[in-house]
Amino acid sequence: MNAPVTSFDTVSVTVLPSVARFNLRIAPADLSVASAAFGLTLPTKIGQGAQSGDRAAYCIGPDEWLLHAAEADQQAIVSAFAAVRADTAHSLVVISDREMTIGIDGPDALALLSVGCPIDLSRLPIGGAKRTVFDYAQVMLIRDAEDAFRVEVWRSYFPHVHGLLEIAARELTVGL
Amino acid sequence: MLLIHCPYCDDTLPELEFAYAGEAHIDRPADPSKLTDEEWRDFLFIRTNVKGVHAERWRHINGCGRFFNALRDTVSDRFLTTYKAGEARPDMQTLEAAE
Numbered sequence A: 001m002n003a004p005v006t007s008f009d010t011v012s013v014t015v016l017p018s019v020a021r022f023n024l025r026i027a028p029a030d031l032s033v034a035s036a037a038f039g040l041t042l043p044t045k046i047g048q049g050a051q052s053g054d055r056a057a058y059c060i061g062p063d064e065w066l067l068h069a070a071e072a073d074q075q076a077i078v079s080a081f082a083a084v085r086a087d088t089a090h091s092l093v094v095i096s097d098r099e100m101t102i103g104i105d106g107p108d109a110l111a112l113l114s115v116g117c118p119i120d121l122s123r124l125p126i127g128g129a130k131r132t133v134f135d136y137a138q139v140m141l142i143r144d145a146e147d148a149f150r151v152e153v154w155r156s157y158f159p160h161v162h163g164l165l166e167i168a169a170r171e172l173t174v175g176l
Numbered sequence B: 001m002l003l004i005h006c007p008y009c010d011d012t013l014p015e016l017e018f019a020y021a022g023e024a025h026i027d028r029p030a031d032p033s034k035l036t037d038e039e040w041r042d043f044l045f046i047r048t049n050v051k052g053v054h055a056e057r058w059r060h061i062n063g064c065g066r067f068f069n070a071l072r073d074t075v076s077d078r079f080l081t082t083y084k085a086g087e088a089r090p091d092m093q094t095l096e097a098a099e
């Protein structure tokens, strides 16, 4: 990527480095097994997140979680879950390369996201995440702070989503 | 834009996150080969097409991914309630009393 950062006074759009990403499906009753395997207590309410160091978990469905970790830990996490598979049915899918991550930071972050997100962003809790749409492309929206978000988008939709964010950020800067 | 309450997320969210999935509470016949052609046709294609309160399936496809059911008034487009898949259709009088 030639220019991964588009930065203005009020909002910046950054292509973030890659991360180990997993999609976990497991019965809520077995959640403690998954928490032990991942080394982080997984949240139980849809939309909630939990963080510890470079590990993070977000509940995105009644029995579905998005897990994040450092790239170097990917194989160890796969092995940890494989070790409990015989006794605890679950599915752990590595989706690290399926998506790309765009960081959106600054006082105008909410205004910029509202260009493509139909939801009431002010209700998304800090530290939480939600699967939603950005201009018809399905995305994961993660809120890191009051005015700091990450958007995870499938690779094939990335040029559209990133391009639209860059254009809208320029428009915000010139006051359109 | 319509706002729809997902009973799994317990959140009211814009219609863009959801997909319509037809009339609710239509059971697939346990043994299709025992049905007459007419009965099979009715199962596949014949719907009530009600003018008024309609029980229908929706999927929170750009959210938690779950199917659930809704009661919607097809005249006003107003959602009266939504409920989880597998639950019985709510009684209208109970609903009205709750309001």
Ligand SMILES: [Zn+2]
Binding pocket: B006, B007, B008, B009, B010, B060, B063, B064, B065, B066
């Ligand atoms: Zn939902």
